[in-house]
Amino acid sequence: MTSPTTGRATRTPRRSPAAPADAGRLSPAGVAKEPGTARIAVDLLGGDDAPAVVVDGALRAMRADPDLHLLLVGPTKVAGELIDALDPAQRNRVTVRPAHTAVDMADDPTAARAESTVRAAAAAVRAGQADALVSAGSTGATVTAAALGLGRWPEVRRPALAAALPALSGPVVLLDVGGSLEPGPATLARHAVLGAAYAAVAHGLAAPRVGLLSVGTEPGKGDRARRLADPVLSTVALPAGARYVGLVEGYDVCLGTRADVVVTDGFTGNVLLKAVEGAYAMAGGPPPGGEAPRAAALLGVAGTVVVCHGAAQPDDIASGIALAARLWRRNATDRVAALLAGDRTDRTTDTEVRTS
Amino acid sequence: MTSPTTGRATRTPRRSPAAPADAGRLSPAGVAKEPGTARIAVDLLGGDDAPAVVVDGALRAMRADPDLHLLLVGPTKVAGELIDALDPAQRNRVTVRPAHTAVDMADDPTAARAESTVRAAAAAVRAGQADALVSAGSTGATVTAAALGLGRWPEVRRPALAAALPALSGPVVLLDVGGSLEPGPATLARHAVLGAAYAAVAHGLAAPRVGLLSVGTEPGKGDRARRLADPVLSTVALPAGARYVGLVEGYDVCLGTRADVVVTDGFTGNVLLKAVEGAYAMAGGPPPGGEAPRAAALLGVAGTVVVCHGAAQPDDIASGIALAARLWRRNATDRVAALLAGDRTDRTTDTEVRTS
Structure with missing residues (x-):
């Protein structure tokens, strides 16, 4: 396999509690743990x-x-x-x-x-x-x-910050929430891939549904960035059995009825995340069984x-x-990387994404 | 005074329950009411x-x-x-x-x-x-x-949809929530004026604080649209004693601690509003004493x-x-128009806004 970290051939994933194999770059041999x-x-x-x-x-x-x-x-x-x-x-x-x-x-x-x-x-x-x-x-x-x-x-090209918001049947992964304020369509497509893999690994979601945040669900709804990104996302190969469900709305970020992963630019994601946190603070806390999103993972x-x-x-x-x-x-980071490595072998839209 | 509706001189505001004067265009004489x-x-x-x-x-x-x-x-x-x-x-x-x-x-x-x-x-x-x-x-x-x-x-140039969200000490007016998805700085500045007047008239807010939604409060935070708009908003004359408080964050839309009027583009406002509605639905309803924003006024x-x-x-x-x-x-529409007419007479940045 090819290391998703270095791009060079490597025999095993890096060491971690869930995959305690040989020494990797992040946890060199000799560090007792x-x-x-x-x-x-x-x-x-x-x-x-x-x-x-x-x-x-x-x-x-x-x-x-x-x-x-x-x-x-x-x-x-x-x-x-x-x-x-x-x-x-x-x-x-x-x-x-x-x-x-x-x-x-x-x-x-x-x-x-x-x-x-x-x-x-x-x-x-x-x-x-x-x-x-x-x-x-x-x-x-x-x-x-x-x-x-x-x-x-x-x-x-641009890492994404992913936050998990409580929803009706498990968390919704929202990304980006501030890593890349003005991503192009190819970056949004790459974030869809990252988000799908992260949802599968970090939250155990099988075959996550991936949506693009917009102001309506009908094709063509949204600003120019969304109209450009929607067709790109619809052709990108997603890992972990994920599928692209098209445009979703603000409700879907909190309810999770339409999507498990919601992709958006970092500006929109950041203000939306903070607004939702504010709403839960106003309402006396997150929904029963849910946890307010207090931190985000960088993917x-x-x-x-x-x-x-x-x-x-x-x-x-x-x-x-x-x-x-x-x-x-x-071992989330390594497992996401492994899913992406598999994804990279399979998919056909490599060039389009790479040349973003 | 100059009519804000027609741009022509007129003696009185249009007729409405709160200002039952002579006939105006929206309520012609002869319609019993x-x-x-x-x-x-x-x-x-x-x-x-x-x-x-x-x-x-x-x-x-x-x-x-x-x-x-x-x-x-x-x-x-x-x-x-x-x-x-x-x-x-x-x-x-x-x-x-x-x-x-x-x-x-x-x-x-x-x-x-x-x-x-x-x-x-x-x-x-x-x-x-x-x-x-x-x-x-x-x-x-x-x-x-x-x-x-x-x-x-x-x-x-572009009307704004304004929604009122429940906050700690009265509603926060959020605009635009979908009327103009990609406004330029001059449109955002005009929406700040409209929002301030609307907050004063519809919600009785004295000297409303007007903020521009971004990902942080420090000057320069945000995407290109925000970096362009912030200096324009800081120089625009606002009606009803309003003042511009600079950049605010997603929390502020729900808590209202920093601003009474939050200005943003219609894309961001729309997804944010729907997300907040979703959060309140998840949390079992809006905060005590508050009302979920269910409709928006077109300004x-x-x-x-x-x-x-x-x-x-x-x-x-x-x-x-x-x-x-x-x-x-x-009589909100007429009263907002009257505030804007006064504002137009007073302010010094006319040209900048008009030539947007």
């Missing part, structure tokens, strides 16, 4: 209310998950405060990577300095010192840091990356860390 | 489940409001069924304007035939046979019918027009009819 252990790199300086909110959230995550280890990336003073707050017996679950530069929300993400906390966290994942990265900092800076530090998968980079909102509160940070740990334990 | 009476033209063939759902909704609206009169625009057979379902004493509150052609959701709205129900309903409002128009048909067709049949206000045309979703249910239709009646009784 218990089954079930997840080592999450946390960007202490990411978020509007960092570091206080991040420290609080990290403590909550530690207390909720005894197999969770954290690599705190940020000022040693801040990391020290977190460690001091832990029971002494638990302190061996925390390590620190000093870094002192935050990426400000107003900074140009592509100019994010190499010594920033989020770049250092991505480097730690790359070096196998952590299994996944969580940041509530600038989305653009995190996407850039992940793409530069971990590498993008083949044919992924299309060669590693497990979770992004929290800049306005994240401690529970949101803890939820993001828990999501990263869950994805790592399910 | 009791104070409080609202005569709503209902498009019987508009909506995915028309006419059954529209008939049911119209009946509910009639029963809830004894001063409501309906002009049923559609096939006489369908209108007859509605009339038969009414108590005989109430039948004098209903009149019929026969029309037999529906605008299909898949039709090009600009090609909407002149004999369609929604065009006939707009003509009835224009002729003073009704005070307002309600349709759950194709939004594009309704906007086109209203613009052609009633005329647009000066400087309004920028010389008449009172309310648009319901194509997927509207009977209660949604009844709610749309009630909104139209409320707006008419509050």
Whole structure:
């Protein structure tokens, strides 16, 4: 098989709890790791209310998950405060990577300095010192840091942030929620592929239905971006037995009656996700049995990356860390990559997507 | 003063219950009308489940409001069924304007035939046979019918659909929710003006705060459309003491903590509105004291027009009819127009907006 990460031939998937094979790039041989252990790199300086909110959230995550280890990336003073707050017996679950530069929300993400906390966290994942990265900092800076530090998968020009929203019969995967604000039709088609594979792997959805978000369901409804993308999505080969169901509406993101995966541009997805979160906050919480989407997984980079909102509160940070740990334990990134590799062999629209 | 409707000098605002002055174009002299009476033209063939759902909704609206009169625009057979379902004493509150052609959701709205129900309903409002128009048909067709049949206000190239969402301290006016899918910066600026005036008139909001929906609040956040629009909105003069507060996020649409009026393109507004409705449906209803947004007011045309979703249910239709009646009784359209006329005299950015 061909490695979806490097494009080069490789014999086995990278190591992970669910596929504890030989050494891979993200988890080099020699790093001792218990089954079930997840080592999450946390960007202490990411978020509007960092570091206080991040420290609080990290403590909550530690207390909720005894197999969770954290690599705190940020000022040693801040990391020290977190460690001091832990029971002494638990302190061996925390390590620190000093870094002192935050990426400000107003900074140009592509100019994010190499010594920033989020770049250092991505480097730690790359070096196998952590299994996944969580940041509530600038989305653009995190996407850039992940793409530069971990590498993008083949044919992924722009990684997508995927959020899972509670719906009537299981979650709906919404993507992109902020990774790529103005994607072209080929990027939306690639995101459909990523979203279908992620829904199958992370949420166990068999043969997910994939829809394109628009203002009506009849063909031709929508703005120019949607009218261009709809025919491209209708011809793209989807992994995991997924099928494209055409245009869907805002209701479908919350109800899930028409689609399990909803594809949209990152601008629309971001404002929609935050509006839905606001609506659930207004209504006194998410629906019974559902969970508010508090963090999003970054798809299309060669590693497990979770992004929290800049306005994240401690529970949101803890939820993001828990999501990263869950994805790592399910070996989600490798399994999505494997589905995409199979997809790449099968489908016939390669050229169209590649030349986006 | 200058009439905002015609651009010509006129002595008085048009007649309405709240300003029962002399005859205006929408309510010509000679049409007897009791104070409080609202005569709503209902498009019987508009909506995915028309006419059954529209008939049911119209009946509910009639029963809830004894001063409501309906002009049923559609096939006489369908209108007859509605009339038969009414108590005989109430039948004098209903009149019929026969029309037999529906605008299909898949039709090009600009090609909407002149004999369609929604065009006939707009003509009835224009002729003073009704005070307002309600349709759950194709939004594009309704906007086109209203613009052609009633005329647009000066400087309004594209009318805006405004929805009111429940928020922590009163409603948030979201616009556009589907009237103009890809507006330029000048149209967004005009919609900010319309939204501010509408919030002041329809919801009694003093000095409303107006925000531009984006993915973050820092200047420069967002896609190209937002980066272009933000500086334009920051210089436009707003009516009713309103002020522009800059970029706001999805949360703000539901919580209302940062803005009372949220401006966005019709694509984003439409999918966001439907997603929020879906979230409230999932959560078991809107927040206590709030009302789900079931219909939207069309701003920028010389008449009172309310648009319901194509997927509207009977209660949604009844709610749309009630909104139209409320707006008419509050003289909202004329009062918004008057605010805009004052605004046009005062502000200094006329040229920039006019040449959009």
